Amino acid sequence: MSEEVQRAPERAKRLPRAVRERQILDAAVQVFSRYGYHSASMDEISEVAGVSKPMIYTYLGSKEDLFAHCIRREATRLLEAVQAGVQPDVPPDMQLWHGLRSFYRFVADYRESWTVLHRQALVVGGSFAEEITAMRGRAIELVAALVVSAGSRKGLASQVEKSGEGLAAALVGAAESLADWWLDHSEVTDGVLASWLMNLVWLGFNDLVEGEVWKPRQ
């Protein structure tokens, strides 16, 4: 064996496995986000990560496994970021505001994570799409609890109980769709984006819990 060949594994050993795995996942998110799942190559991920392909396979498995790891890590990151932003002791509108701020700040800071989660995972389909659907479900539950608690404060628990989950689903869809639109309009800041949505949905919802109802006219 030449010295050259011996040196490589020695150098590789210097970094703990957790650090290598992070490097691989960071590179994978970058490559998946740019090319999509199907066109992304393990060669490119290996090159961007600075980690050999055999080591990637050993640590994190096949391309499919790697994509699953990415989805899971980024989904957890996103939910943690939003939950960290929520302040349970403030009024509901401020809770929602902080949640939206955290969400759009996450999309701004981790644009590639959002792209992989929102655009790529659904396209690849199968169990990935199911994981995303489960994550959306958790987000809808969180928002529904907020809507119901806001309704209860105004003595409208029963009305909001019925529509709360539907309104929460609408709100989560609005937030995602606006984030998606933002990928092509990044000149708007994350704060402005959050305030647009807050104005749209909250002033609406605020009127609802005051008992105002819009009715079709002739």
Add this chain to the structure above:
Amino acid sequence: MSEEVQRAPERAKRLPRAVRERQILDAAVQVFSRYGYHSASMDEISEVAGVSKPMIYTYLGSKEDLFAHCIRREATRLLEAVQAGVQPDVPPDMQLWHGLRSFYRFVADYRESWTVLHRQALVVGGSFAEEITAMRGRAIELVAALVVSAGSRKGLASQVEKSGEGLAAALVGAAESLADWWLDHSEVTDGVLASWLMNLVWLGFNDLVEGEVWKPRQ
């Protein structure tokens, strides 16, 4: 040639091609919606349609071609249904109301079409997902025009010009997400669903065009 063999093509000829194609597409939408693109089989589509597999291939091509035909037909149907419902001479809130009513009525009447368009096409990805994205883009443009025209009536053209497209993207996302939620909660009627969303977004937007602005507090 036996009479048996001669009779089959004769019988097949009795139906004009357009009718056969409609039968095939109806069956395909049903099968794709139930099993998803990957699990759907041409055998089952042939059986449901009552049209032989060779005839399906001759008329509409491969499974991939067939799926593309389905997407295109259902997307056109959906856009036409929504546009038919819009009444350009009524105030903006009534225009939006009629649009939402038409949209949810379409999803109620063509639940399988919506499932194929919204759940299956994105999962299959590629050019199908692109077609859906283009359709969403047209829907967002329509709603943005409505938002801007409503803002202009209130003398807020410049403010709404900037946020209008983003708000429209949010609104389209809210409508889709609520329709998606509805697939699992079909006890709610389409009229109730449309009025939930109208209350949420319009009373919100109505306040916006009156110049009200929600601001975060300390």
